[in-house]
Amino acid sequence: MLRRRPLLPHWLLIAACLSLLLLLISCTPSHPQSTFDAAGPVSRSQLNLFWVIFWASLGVFVVVVGALLYSVVRFREKPGQAMPTQVHGNRKLEIAWTVAPALLLGAIAVMTVQTLFELEDPPSDNPLQVRVVAHQWWFEAIYPEYNVTTANEINVPVGRDVSFTLDSEDVIHSFWVPKLSGKMDVIPNVTNATWFRADEAGVFYGQCAEFCGVAHALMKFRVVAQPPEEFEQWLAAQQAPARTPTEGAALAGQTVFSAKGCIVCHTVTGPDTEALRASRNRGFLDGQPLTHGPNLTHFASRGSFAGSIMETDDENLAAWLRDPEQVKPGNRMSRLAAAFNDPALELSESDISALVAYLQSLE
Amino acid sequence: MATANQMLGGVLAKRPVSATGVMSWITTIDHKRIGILYGVTAFIFFILGGVEALLMRLQLSSPEAGVVSAEVYSQMFTMHGTTMIFLVVMPMGAAFFNFMIPLMIGARDVAFPRLNAFSYWTFLFGAILLNVSFLTGGAPNVGWFGYSPLTNDTFAIGRGVDYWILGLQVLGISSLAAAFNFIVTIINMRAPGMSMMKLPVFVWMTLIVSFLLVLAFPVLTVAITLLLFDRLFGTAFFDTGAGANPLIWQHFFWAFGHPEVYILILPAMGIVSEVLPVFSKKPLFGYTVVVFSGVLIGLMGWGVWSHHMFTVGLGPVANSAFALITMFIAVPTGIKIFNWIGTMWGGSVKFTTAMLFAIGFIAMFIIGGLSGVMHAVAPSDTQQSDTYFVVAHLHYVLFGGSILGLFAGIYYWWPKITGRLLNELMGKAQFWLFFIGFNVTFFPMHFLGMDGMPRRVYTYSADQGWEFWNAFSTVGVFLIGISLILFIHNVIHTNRKGERAGNDPWNGRTLEWSIPSPPPEYNFAVIPTVKDRDAYWAEKYSEDPDGRPIPKVQGAAQAEEKPVKIHMPTPSYYPVLLAAGLTLIAGGLLSHISVSVIGGIVSLAAIYSWAFEPATAPESTPSDGAY
Numbered sequence: 003m004l005r006r007r008p009l010l011p012h013w014l015l016i017a018a019c020l021s022l023l024l025l026l027i028s029c030t031p032s033h034p035q036s037t038f039d040a041a042g043p044v045s046r047s048q049l050n051l052f053w054v055i056f057w058a059s060l061g062v063f064v065v066v067v068g069a070l071l072y073s074v075v076r077f078r079e080k081p082g083q084a085m086p087t088q089v090h091g092n093r094k095l096e097i098a099w100t101v102a103p104a105l106l107l108g109a110i111a112v113m114t115v116q117t118l119f120e121l122e123d124p125p126s127d128n129p130l131q132v133r134v135v136a137h138q139w140w141f142e143a144i145y146p147e148y149n150v151t152t153a154n155e156i157n158v159p160v161g162r163d164v165s166f167t168l169d170s171e172d173v174i175h176s177f178w179v180p181k182l183s184g185k186m187d188v189i190p191n192v193t194n195a196t197w198f199r200a201d202e203a204g205v206f207y208g209q210c211a212e213f214c215g216v217a218h219a220l221m222k223f224r225v226v227a228q229p230p231e232e233f234e235q236w237l238a239a240q241q242a243p244a245r246t247p248t249e250g251a252a253l254a255g256q257t258v259f260s261a262k263g264c265i266v267c268h269t270v271t272g273p274d275t276e277a278l279r280a281s282r283n284r285g286f287l288d289g290q291p292l293t294h295g296p297n298l299t300h301f302a303s304r305g306s307f308a309g310s311i312m313e314t315d316d317e318n319l320a321a322w323l324r325d326p327e328q329v330k331p332g333n334r335m336s337r338l339a340a341a342f343n344d345p346a347l348e349l350s351e352s353d354i355s356a357l358v359a360y361l362q363s364l365e
Numbered sequence: 366m367a368t369a370n371q372m373l374g375g376v377l378a379k380r381p382v383s384a385t386g387v388m389s390w391i392t393t394i395d396h397k398r399i400g401i402l403y404g405v406t407a408f409i410f411f412i413l414g415g416v417e418a419l420l421m422r423l424q425l426s427s428p429e430a431g432v433v434s435a436e437v438y439s440q441m442f443t444m445h446g447t448t449m450i451f452l453v454v455m456p457m458g459a460a461f462f463n464f465m466i467p468l469m470i471g472a473r474d475v476a477f478p479r480l481n482a483f484s485y486w487t488f489l490f491g492a493i494l495l496n497v498s499f500l501t502g503g504a505p506n507v508g509w510f511g512y513s514p515l516t517n518d519t520f521a522i523g524r525g526v527d528y529w530i531l532g533l534q535v536l537g538i539s540s541l542a543a544a545f546n547f548i549v550t551i552i553n554m555r556a557p558g559m560s561m562m563k564l565p566v567f568v569w570m571t572l573i574v575s576f577l578l579v580l581a582f583p584v585l586t587v588a589i590t591l592l593l594f595d596r597l598f599g600t601a602f603f604d605t606g607a608g609a610n611p612l613i614w615q616h617f618f619w620a621f622g623h624p625e626v627y628i629l630i631l632p633a634m635g636i637v638s639e640v641l642p643v644f645s646k647k648p649l650f651g652y653t654v655v656v657f658s659g660v661l662i663g664l665m666g667w668g669v670w671s672h673h674m675f676t677v678g679l680g681p682v683a684n685s686a687f688a689l690i691t692m693f694i695a696v697p698t699g700i701k702i703f704n705w706i707g708t709m710w711g712g713s714v715k716f717t718t719a720m721l722f723a724i725g726f727i728a729m730f731i732i733g734g735l736s737g738v739m740h741a742v743a744p745s746d747t748q749q750s751d752t753y754f755v756v757a758h759l760h761y762v763l764f765g766g767s768i769l770g771l772f773a774g775i776y777y778w779w780p781k782i783t784g785r786l787l788n789e790l791m792g793k794a795q796f797w798l799f800f801i802g803f804n805v806t807f808f809p810m811h812f813l814g815m816d817g818m819p820r821r822v823y824t825y826s827a828d829q830g831w832e833f834w835n836a837f838s839t840v841g842v843f844l845i846g847i848s849l850i851l852f853i854h855n856v857i858h859t860n861r862k863g864e865r866a867g868n869d870p871w872n873g874r875t876l877e878w879s880i881p882s883p884p885p886e887y888n889f890a891v892i893p894t895v896k897d898r899d900a901y902w903a904e905k906y907s908e909d910p911d912g913r914p915i916p917k918v919q920g921a922a923q924a925e926e927k928p929v930k931i932h933m934p935t936p937s938y939y940p941v942l943l944a945a946g947l948t949l950i951a952g953g954l955l956s957h958i959s960v961s962v963i964g965g966i967v968s969l970a971a972i973y974s975w976a977f978e979p980a981t982a983p984e985s986t987p988s989d990g991a992y
Contacts, residue, residue, distance in 0.1 A: 023812065033830040035817025037748045045748070052745040059735040066702065066731055073709040074724055077645070078716065086712045087912040091651040091704075099703040100696060107692045110742065114688050117744040118681040173515045174611060176676060176751060180817040184747025185676040190514060190605040192612065194678040211676075211751040211819045213508050215515060216435045219822035311826070331435045 017060055034207040035180045041206060041227075044121055044183040044198045051117050055110055062106070124163035124197040132156060133167045136175035136188040138214060139221035139333065140296060140309045144273075150240040151273035153296030154310045157226045159233035160203050168194040171283070171293050176212035179225050185211050200227035205305070216332035222310040236303075239365070244271050244299045247363050255360025258353045263340040267295035270364065295335065301364040308333075319358045323349060380982045381936045392936035394478035395886055399485050400464030401782065404775075406489055407456040413496070414448035415849070417441045419842050422806070426839035428827040438823035439506035440525070444496075446509030447529065450629065451536050452492045454767045458632035459484070461774050462547055462571050464782060468877035468884060469565045471556025471893045471900075476549040478934045479975065480542050486944030487539035494948055495532030498525055501955075505529035508821060510622060511592075513603035513614035518596045524955060527596060530589045531951040537582050538947060544578035547571055556876070558895035562656075565875045566649060569656050570635030573663040574628050580667075581624035588617035597954065612677055619670035627666040629763055630730075631659060633770025634701060637723045640773050641705055643871050644720040645712030646914075648899055651704040658697035665694045675743045676750050684743045691741035698734055702727060717871070718792030722773035725800050729765025733758060736811070751821075754814025760807045772799070780866030784882045787863065791855040795848045802844025809834035874899035887931040935982040939975035946971055 033039065040046040077086075133144040134156070143156040158164045168177055168188040177196065178185040186196035200206065210221035228236060247253045259265055267282065274297055282294040301307070305314055308330055312318040322329050327336035340347045349357070381392035390398060421441050424432040433441065463481065467474055475481050498504040505525040507515050516526050551572045555564070564572075591602040592614075601607035603614050642649045649655060671679060671687040705727055714720070736758040740746045749755060780786045818831050825831050869878040876893060877884075879901045897903035906914035949964025 032828065033816050035829060037815050037817060048745045048748050051742055052739070052748070055739050055742050055745065059739060063731060063735055066706070067728055069706050070709075070724070070727055070731075073706050074714050074716075077709055077712050077714050079713045083713050085906075085914045086645070086647050088648055088908055088914060089650065089711060089912065090648055091654070092707070095703075095707065096651055096654050096700070100700055103699045104693070104696050107695060107738070110738070111689050111692055114692075114742045114744065115681075115685045118684055118688070121744055122681050173520055174512055178819075180748060184744070185750055186747070187677045189611060189677065191608060191610050192678065207817075209817070209819055213439075213512070213515070213821040215520065216439060216506070219435065219819075219824050 017064060020060070035209065037180045039181055041181045041204065042183065042199045042201050045181055047117055047121060048184050051113060054113060058106060058110065062103075124165055124199070126163040129163035129165035129197060130158065131165055131167075132158075133169070134177060134188065136168070136170045136172075136177070136210070136214075137293060138172050139210070139217040139330070141175075141177070141208075141210075141221070141223040142296065145237070145240075148237050148241060149273050150237065151269075151297045152240065152300070152304065154222075154306055154308075155224045155226055155304045157228060157233060157236050158200055159230040160200050160227050161230070163197055163199045165197045166195065168196065173214045174212050175210045175214045175221070177208070178211045179206050179208035181206045182225060187212055200225065203227050203229055207310075217309070217330055220309050220311045220330050220333075224306060224310050226305075239303060240300050242300075245364060247360060251356050251359035252363040253360075255356035255358070255363075258349075258356050259360055262347050262349060262353065264357075267293075267335075267339065268298045269294070270298050272299055273297065292338065298361065298364060302362050303365050314362075316358050316362065319361060320354050323354045323357055380978075381938055383936075389936065391941055392482075392938055394474075394482045394934055394936055394940070396463050396467050396475045396478065396481060397782075397884065397886075397888075399481050400460045400462075402485050403456050403463055403488070404460035406485075406492070407453050407460060410448055410452035410492060411457075412849070414445050414453055415846070417445040417448065419846070421445065422839040422842045424823060425825075425835045427836065428829075428832055429824050433823070435823045436503075436506065439508075439821075440499075440504040442821055443505045443508055443529070444499075447495065447505070447533075449763070450509065450625070451533065452488075452495075454629045454763065454771070455540065456488055457771050458571075458574070458629075459488075459543055461567075461632065461636065461771075461778065462543070465778060465877060466547065466550060466568055466571060467554065468781070468880065468888055469568055469875050470551065470554060470559060471876050471889060471895065472550065472554040473888050473892075473931070474934065475546050476554055477546050478980075479937050479940050480546050481940075482937070483940035483944055484539045484543035484546065486941045487535055487542065487947060490944050490948035491532050491535030491539060491951075494535060494952060495528060498528035498532075501528075510618050511614075512618075513592070513609075513611040514605040516592060516596075516614075517604055517606075519604075519606060527593070527955055530593045530596070531954060533589055534586065534593075535948055535951050537586050539944075540578050540582050544575040544582075547575040548579070551575075556893050556895050556900075559900070562653065563895055563898045563900070566638035566652065566655055566659075567632075567635035570631040570638070570659055573659050574631045577624045577628050577631075577663055577666065581621045581628065584617060585621040588614065588621070593954075612674075615674055615677065616670070619673045620667075622673065623670040624663075624666045626762070627662055629767050630770075631662070633726060633767045633774075634659065636770050636774040636777070637705065637726050638701075639875065640719050640723040640777050641708045642899075643777070643873055644715045644717055644723075645709045646715075646872070647708055647712040648874070648902075649704070650707030650710070651700075652898060655701055655704050658700045661697040662694060665690060665697070669694060672741060672743075672746075675746050688741050688743040692738060695734060695738050695741075702731060702734075716793075717776070718787070718789055718796055719773045719776035719871075721793060721796045721800075722769050722776060725796065726766060726769040726773060729761055729769060729803070733761030733766055736761060749814055751819055752814035753810040753818045753820055756820050757807050757810035757814060760803075760810070764807065765803055769799075769803075772796075777871070778877075780870045781877055781882045781884070783860070783863075784866055785859050785863030786866050786870060787859050788855050791851055791858070795851045795855065798844050798848035798851065802841045802846075802848060804841070805844060806838050806841030809838045813838075869901075872905075874902035876900050879904065887933055890931075932981050934980045937975070937978060939971045939978060943968055943971035943975065 037049065040049045131147055133146055135142040135144065140154055142153050144151050168186060170188045170190040172190065175188040176185045177188050182200055183196060183198035186194050188194065204227055206225040206227065208223045208225060210218060214221065247256055269278065274294060279294060302314065306312060307314050308322055311330065312322065326333055326342065336342045341349050381388060383389045393399065420433055421438065424430050424438055501524060503523045503525045505528060507521055507526055511529065514520060551568055594600040595602055595604055601609060603609050603611060605611055638649055638655060668690045669687060671683060672691045675684055740749060740758060776787055776792055813831055813834050816831060818825065866882045868881055879893065880889060893900065905917060907917055909915055946964045946968030949967060950961045953959065953961025953964055
C-alpha cells in the first residue's frame with residue numbers, strides 16, 4: 003500500500019511544471035503573437051474558455067495516465083506469478099466511464115455554445131467600420147466612413163468596437179491578431195465579418211494564418227491601437243491631401259516613381275477610387291493576379307512595409323527596392339513590375355535613393 | 366472448356382510459374398507476400414517522408430534560416446503530409462490487414478487474391494507517380510488538403526498539382542479495391558464457428574476502416590476529378606474568377622478528410638487491442654464495448670468534418686453543431702482507453718517491446734485526444750486553428766497514435782511473419798529513443814502554437830520569441846532518426862542471427878499463433894473450428910471456477926503434417942499489368958495523351974485476359990508451400 007503513494011505528488015509536480023512553462027511563455031514580454039496575453043474582450047473570452055478546458059484536460063490526463071501507470075507498475079509480471087483471473091469486463095464500470103466523460107463534455111459544450119453566440123456580433127451599436135482586403139501577400143485596410151485607404155497597418159481607437167468586413171482578391175487568407183481576436187478566414191467570393199476591441203494602447207502583431215502561396219510566412223500586418231484623440235489625429239492626417247515634393251531628392255524620386263512605372267500599381271494621390279481599383283484588376287499573368295499595389299499616399303506615416311516584415315527606414319527601403327525578390331520571395335512587384343523585369347527601366351542606385359527620399363516624404 | 370479457358374487466359378502470356386526470385390514476387394497473389402510488399406514499400410516511404418520532415422525542421426531550427434527556399438519548403442510540407450497519410454500509415458495498415466487477417470480468421474487467402482495483388486501494384490505505381498513530380502519540375506506545393514483556389518491553374522501554374530491529383534486518383538483505386546476485398550474476406554471467409562462477435566478486435570477495426578474507405582474515398586475522387594477538369598479542360602467548379610465559392614472544396618475535402626483520420630487510427634487501435642491482452646495474460650476488457658465504440662467512432666466520424674472549418678465563417682449555429690458532435694466523439698474514444706487500462710488491471714504485464722509501444726500509444730493518444738477536445742471548443746479554437754498547436758495535436762494522434770501502434774504491430778507479429786524474433790534489447794532501446802524523440806519534437810509545438818506561430822510558414826523573424834522551442838523541437842527529430850536506424854539494424858541483424866520464434870512465442874490468444882512461423886503458403890493444413898473468442902487460447906487453456914486458466918494437456922495429434930492436396934490460386938501477370946496500364950493513363954494526362962491511349966489499351970487487354978483466366982491454373986500441382 004505504501005509504495006503507491008509517490009505516484010500522486012509525482013504527477014502533481016509535472017502538472018505544476020507544465021503550467022509554470024505556459025505561464026513563463028505568457029509572461030515574457032517578447033512574444034508579440036502570444037495568445038496568453040489578451041488585450042481585448044474577444045481574445046479574453048477565448049482565452050478564459052481555453053483555461054477552463056485546459057485545466058479540465060489536465061485533470062483528466064492526470065487521472066487517466068495515473069491509472070495507466072498504476073496498472074503497468076502495480077500489475078507488472080513477477081517471477082513465479084500464477085496466471086491472472088480471466089476477467090472479461092464489468093458492466094457497471096463501463097456505464098460509469100461512459101457517463102462521467104459525457105457529463106464533463108456536456109458542461110464544456112454549454113460554455114462553448116454560449117461563447118460562440120456571445121462573440122458573434124460586437125456589443126456596441128456604433129462600431130468603427132473597417133474593410134480589409136487581403137492580397138497575396140499583404141493586407142489592405144479601407145475606412146469607408148472616412149474615405150481612407152491604407153496597407154499593412156490598421157489603426158484603431160482604444161476602447162471602441164471595430165467591425166471588419168473581409169474580402170480577398172485572390173486566394174484564401176486568414177485575418178488574425180492573436181492578442182485581440184482569433185482567426186477569421188478571408189475568402190474570395192465570400193464576404194466574412196469579424197470584430198474586436200483593443201482595451202489598451204499598443205502595437206499588436208497579426209499574421210495571415212491560412213497557407214496562401216509561397217510568401218505566406220511573410221504576410222503580416224499590425225494593429226495600432228491609439229487613444230481616441232490620437233486616432234482622430236491619425237484619421238485627419240490620412241484624409242489630408244497627398245504631399246507633393248517641391249525640391250531635392252524627393253522631387254527627383256517623384257519623377258522616377260512615374261518614369262519607371264511604379265505609378266501603374268501604386269496610388270499616391272489619395273484613396274483609391276473604385277473605378278481605379280477596377281481598372282487595375284486585369285486578370286492574371288503567369289499565376290500572378292494583376293491588381294493594385296498598396297496605396298502609398300501616406301506611406302511614411304506607417305511603421306512597417308512589405309507585408310509588415312520590415313520597419314520603415316531608409317536602409318530597409320533601399321534594400322527592398324534593390325532586390326525585392328531577395329527580401330520577399332515570390333512577391334508580385336518583383337515578378338510583374340517593369341522596373342524589375344524590363345532592363346530599360348531598371349532602377350539605378352541614384353533612382354533608389356531618390357525613391358527612398360520621395361517615399362519618406364509621403365507623410 | 367478447359368482448353369478454351371486456357372487459351373483465353375493465355376491471350377497475353379503463359380501463366381507465371383516461378384515460386385522464387387523477383388518474378389515470383391511480381392506475379393504473387395499470396396496475401397502474405399503482398400502484405401510484406403506493402404510493409405516494405407510503406408517503410409521506404411516512411412523514411413522519405415521523414416527526410417522531408419527533417420528538412421522542414423532544419424529550416425525552422427533558427428529564425429530566417431536558409432536551408433531550403435520558400436518554394437521547396439511548400440513542396441516539403443505538401444509531400445510530407447501526402448506521403449505519411451497515403452503512402453505510409455494507410456499501406457502499413459494494409460500490410461497487416463493482408464498478412465494477418467486471413468490468419469486471424471482461419472482462412473487460406475483473401476477473397477480476391479488477384480485483386481489484392483492489383484491493389485498493391487496500383488498503390489506502388491501511384492506512389493511513384495506522385496513522387497516523380499520531384500524530378501519533373503516541382504512537386505505539389507499547395508498543402509495536403511489543397512485548398513481551392515490556390516490549386517486553380519491561375520495560381521498553381523506548374524504540373525505539381527496535376528501530379529498530386531492523378532497520384533491520389535491512382536492511390537484511390539488501390540484503396541477502394543483493397544477495401545472491398547477485405548470487407549468480403551472478413552464477412553465471407555471466417556472459419557466455421559467464428560461469429561462476428563468472436564472476431565479478433567483487429568479484424569473488426571479493419572472491417573470498419575474498409576467501410577469508411579469505401580464510403581469516404583469516392584468523395585475525394587469526385588472532388589479531385591472536378592479539380593482536374595478545371596485544370597485540364599477549363600471547367601469552373603472551383604474557379605473563383607468565374608464566381609465559384611471555394612468553400613465547396615473544403616466541404617468536399619473534409620467530408621473525406623475526417624473519416625480518413627479514423628481510417629488512419631482505427632487499425633492502430635485494433636493492433637493495440639490484440640497486443641495488450643497477450644502481454645497482460647488477460648482477455649480484452651469489455652470486448653463488446655470496444656467493438657461497438659469502434660463502430661460508433663466510424664459513424665460519428667461522418668458528422669464532424671466542419672470542425673476543420675471553424676474559422677471560415679459558417680456562423681454560430683453550424684459551429685455549435687460541429688463542436689458538439691466533435692466533443693462527444695471523445696466518449697467512445699475514451700471508452701476504448703478505459704477498457705485498455707482495464708485489460709492490464711489485475712493482469713500480469715510483461716514489458717516486451719510490442720507492449721511498450723502499445724502502452725506508449727495509449728499515453729500519447731490520450732494527449733492527442735485531449736488536445737482534440739480543446740480544438741472542438743470552437744471559440745478558443747479560432748486561436749489555435751492553423752497554428753503549431755494543430756501540428757502538435759495531429760502528430761500526437763497520427764505519430765504518437767498510429768505510428769506507435771503500427772510499431773507495436775511490427776514487433777508483435779514480426780516473428781509470425783519472418784519466423785525470427787527481433788532483438789528485444791535493441792527494440793526497447795528503439796522504443797525509448799522513439800518515444801522521447803517524439804515528445805521532444807512535438808510537445809513544444811503546443812507552446813509555439815499558443816505563442817502565435819502559424820503552421821506552414823517557412824521562416825519566422827527573431828522578434829517573435831519562437832527560437833528556443835523550434836530549436837528544441839529539431840533536436841527531437843535526430844533522436845527519432847537514430848531510433849529508426851537502430852530498428853533497421855535490428856531487422857538486418859536478426860534476419861541472419863535472430864532467435865527462431867516457433868509457432869507461438871508470446872503465448873498468443875488468436876489463431877495466427879496456432880500455425881508455423883512463417884506460415885506455409887496454404888496457412889492452415891486443416892481449417893480450424895472456432896468455439897471461443899480467443900480461439901487459440903481456448904485450445905490451450907480451460908478455466909477453473911475462479912476464472913484462472915489451467916493448461917490443457919496437449920494431445921499428440923498436433924503433429925505438423927503436410928496436407929495432401931490443397932488447391933491454392935495460381936500467380937498471375939494481369940494484376941500488375943492492369944496497375945501499370947491505369948498508371949500510364951494517368952501519366953499520359955501529364956505528358957502526352959498518346960501515353961494514355963497506350964495505357965488504356967494495356968488496361969483493357971489486362972482486364973480481358975484477367976476475366977478469362979481461371980483462378981487456379983488447371984495444370985498447376987497443389988502447392989508445396991514454397992514460401
